[in-house]
Amino acid sequence: MKTAFLFPGQGAQTIGMGQDLYNNIDIYKQTFDICVKGSEIDLKAACFEGWRMDESEVVQPAIFAHSISLFNCLRAEGAAAEVYAGLSLGEYSALCAAGAFGVGQCAALVRKRGRIMDEAFPKGEGGMLSVIGFGVDEVEKELEGFTGAYVANHLSELQTAVSGYMRDLVKLRERFDSKGAKMTSMLSVSGPFHSPLLRGAADEFLGVLRGEGIAEPDGTVYSNVLGAPYEKGSDMRELLAEQMCSRVRWHDCTEHMIASGVRRFVEIGPSNVLSKMLKRRVEKGVIVESIRDLDGLKNYLETAR
Incomplete structure (x- = not known):
């Protein structure tokens, strides 16, 4: 096998x-x-x-x-x-x-x-946001207009992580939550990794x-x-x-x-x-x-x- x-x-x-x-x-x-x-x-x-x-x-x-x-x-x-x-x-x-x-x-x-x-990266200024419930293409569409946020991890069909400035991640989390994300959470990392x-x-x-x-x-x-x-x-x-x-x-x-x-x-x-x-x-x-x-x-x- x-x-x-x-x-x-x-x-x-x-x-x-x-x-x-x-x-x-x-x-x-x-x-x-x-x-x-x-x-x-x-x-x-x-x-x-x-x-x-x-x-x-x-x-x-x-x-x-x-x-x-x-x-x-x-x-x-x-x-x-x-x-x-x-x-x-x-x-x-x-x-x-x-x-x-x-x-x-x-x-x-x-x-x-x-x-x-x-x-x-300066501590506290960048991070990563986990988004569950959206395909990667949908996530990328929501990132349009945010110059400091990027798809960092494409984990599964409906699970993605976004890296970027915390100010952008906070706004994006609110956006994904309002549009029906199954779950969003800030990851415990020190910066915008994989971006x-x-x-x-x-x-x-x-x-x-x-x-x-x-x-x-x-x-x-x-x-x-x-x-x-x-x-x-x-x-x-x-x-x-x-x-x-x-x-x-x-x-x-x-x-x-x-x-x-x-x-x-x-x-x-x-x-x-x-x-x-x-x-x-x-x-x-x-x-x-x-x-x-x-x-x-x-x-x-x-x-x-």
Whole structure:
């Protein structure tokens, strides 16, 4: 059965994530400790106690550490996938799982990514708005006339995130609510991520990426910018930097995976956001699962045998 491993992005974090695994599974602890060393951050305090988890510089390596450590638990038990994909930050977990980055290398890299994103925009002046109940074309139409607001994440057929100046997002939220949005909410992020307002940050991060070695992935990995798999020889550095300041085409990624014959989707990380969206989309017979903690890992391995 063609399988895809999926990895969530920033916003998926929960206090206490991974503590049960760290205390009971050696491979999880070993991988997590590599992330601690690579990022030079007390990720145990971050993940287990919530220390500085309002900062992208901390939360990004924290989510990565939990996700990739959990993935290594699966791999140690023989679980495998042909396809890897992740939302925003999760794309780095996907690339690492496919062997493009080393674990410690990637932990350090996403810390730098988070710091650059945090520092890219004055605090409180920019943000992101989640809109549920409108297609992306309808959202784009409502953005006309707002020069500081952009579609940032196209998540599913009727779920979109908009990035921009807070003054515009407040007005847009009122507009979407008045026109019957199923739900709107301001996301807990420090800036207008995945929008042209972060072009300068993306250019800075490209300089960081140019100093990183990146191996050819072992398997199919999806690019958020392309909404499709990386092709052999793709300029991953350019695409990863571009992801910071352009639309995340997650809906295109999932549609491409479904069309390519993926019949089992397994979300690996602290939340089940991606798997919940997929369950509303896939046809009967397609398996969608999530693994977040020790019990979830045990259940998955028991049913997979």
